[in-house]
Amino acid sequence: MTETVISSPTREVVIGHDRAFTVIGERINPTGRKVLAAEMQAGDFSRVEADAVAQVEAGAHMLDVNAGIPLADEPAILAQTVKLVQSLVDVPLSIDSSIVAALEAGLAVYEGKALVNSVTGEEERLEQVLPLVAKHGAAVIAITNDETGISEDPDVRFEVARTIVNRAADHGIPAADVVVDPLVMPIGAMRGAGRQVFTLVRRLRDELGVNTTCGASNVSFGLPNRPGINAAFLAMAISNGLSSAITNPIEGEIRSAVMAADVLAGNDPDCAAWIASHRDPGGTQGAARGRRGGRRGRRGGSRDDG
């Protein structure tokens, strides 16, 4: 089975179908978080620090880092954030921007093999982002839309994925380093969105042989009790072959569903992680492993959400 290796200087995460599901913490992202955006622009990174530590403590295997602040110097802020987060926690990062210069700045300072978030099937993006990914020996998230937008037809999205995988190969990037995002639509707006994604994830695994990821929270947009929907979605998607997701590990219901799904998919040998997490509900094991230098490495204090 396909394995995607992402690394920091001291840790390696392997995304794969026969492995525990990879949780990529979504919190370090000022999009839709006005307070965080204002703080980051003003040079106050205390909330970034707190979010980094809290997500790793909650069991995130990787962190997504985004600095998309309107009118700000995104390349500089993203690079600064990447360096800061790498000084605090040991987990590998996903470097997240829609601006190529920002991806470039983030990759330039990143230590290890990063996951670049993201490339699409748009011709211009393919030719800008893939050379960058190849140059840095990184892996990349492939989002299954192209110039024509996001198709509601999952077969079209599958073909976009195939195009990106083929183009990546032209640039020397193996399929194992392309993690496809099948694009999750809000189930409240589109009744077939769940079945569609489950089928697509299964095809991406079986026919294209790639790992998959998604922004899981989108599925519950507009509905009450979003963590309840997100948790069931992840369990269902995992049983159809989803191998990672960008989500919120701090949400207990989501963490529990992912861990239980690992048990049920046979990817938690001897149920060891499940049993340990119930022996140690504070999750300090994950924290001890994931935080750089243990508790001493923590800089920021804990804060409420921005």
Next chain:
Amino acid sequence: MTETVISSPTREVVIGHDRAFTVIGERINPTGRKVLAAEMQAGDFSRVEADAVAQVEAGAHMLDVNAGIPLADEPAILAQTVKLVQSLVDVPLSIDSSIVAALEAGLAVYEGKALVNSVTGEEERLEQVLPLVAKHGAAVIAITNDETGISEDPDVRFEVARTIVNRAADHGIPAADVVVDPLVMPIGAMRGAGRQVFTLVRRLRDELGVNTTCGASNVSFGLPNRPGINAAFLAMAISNGLSSAITNPIEGEIRSAVMAADVLAGNDPDCAAWIASHRDPGGTQGAARGRRGGRRGRRGGSRDDG
């Protein structure tokens, strides 16, 4: 898609792949409940009454009724319990016994089209239970073991299911009235148990065209936080085609996972049930629909679990 219709005098439940998942309440079962067994044998049915009402209030679409008490007159007690439960709640019943005379006694007093729980692939059981099912125009749960026991090989269990479906046809029972139980093993003892069942459920739907059910709680045997495992299991099984389960609807995590899975499988149109359940967390809507004659029909008081 296959539809299995089960009924009481006033209500019909349709088990099917493109319908909301059917929850069959598991609580009215003295096996492993010593206090309940002693009470039922002594003629005290107050806990049965409370369990019937509470499960329907919690959203059970059907109730399983079992009177398996060692050395007791099981046929008489099962018939009495079936009559009592039908006087209290409107939902259809699954009549559950390993003793053919008890199934016969239960069916004799049942009003409506019952689900008989169960027949196996054992020759003697097939020839005793199937004529009874045919005579009463009932549906039947087919458990996928035979004289050789429960095979660990899911392909063998699939063939047992096929044998039962074929034999049922010989007795005039259509495949739509055979609900197959693929047999769920404890995941703590058998790492592949989950994947195995998911694959088997999918094959039973796609190749044999039957509905499926299972005793879902067995999967978490021996593990901490069993509702957490059971909830994820049900969501995953639903996304692979499981259409009903005998489980505990009173457990909030299980109820929530099943409802969310219905949303994500596209079987809760407009997310109406999900939204209503969060508007009305007490679940009184279900109670008003499911309890015979509304609140006046309630006889027993609420009690702690036996």
